[in-house]
Amino acid sequence: MATMIEIFAQVRDEGLASARNEGRLEGRTRMIRMIVRQARRRFGPETARRLTRLLAGADDPDRLEGVAEAVIDCGGGGEFLDRVGALLRADQS
Numbered sequence: 480m481a482t483m484i485e486i487f488a489q490v491r492d493e494g495l496a497s498a499r500n501e502g503r504l505e506g507r508t509r510m511i512r513m514i515v516r517q518a519r520r521r522f523g524p525e526t527a528r529r530l531t532r533l534l535a536g537a538d539d540p541d542r543l544e545g546v547a548e549a550v551i552d553c554g555g556g557g558e559f560l561d562r563v564g565a566l567l568r569a570d571q572s
Contacts, residue, residue, distance in 0.1 A: 522559055
């Protein structure tokens, strides 16, 4: 039978894990919103709309950083979306 201290520790650990997951999700969401805003300013609303769909399942922070860098590095919307597609395909490998 578990002691009160063990139960308290388990509940605390579950709460901390939940809070960390929520924090990661919030950070990912903010990063994606920022990238989409920057892409809209640089390449226009159509590119931003397509980017939003591409990033829907993206969750690797390194890949998202690569997408953010591509906003700066790419010369046009087509090149940018091609680079994002390649980055995300690499994420699935």
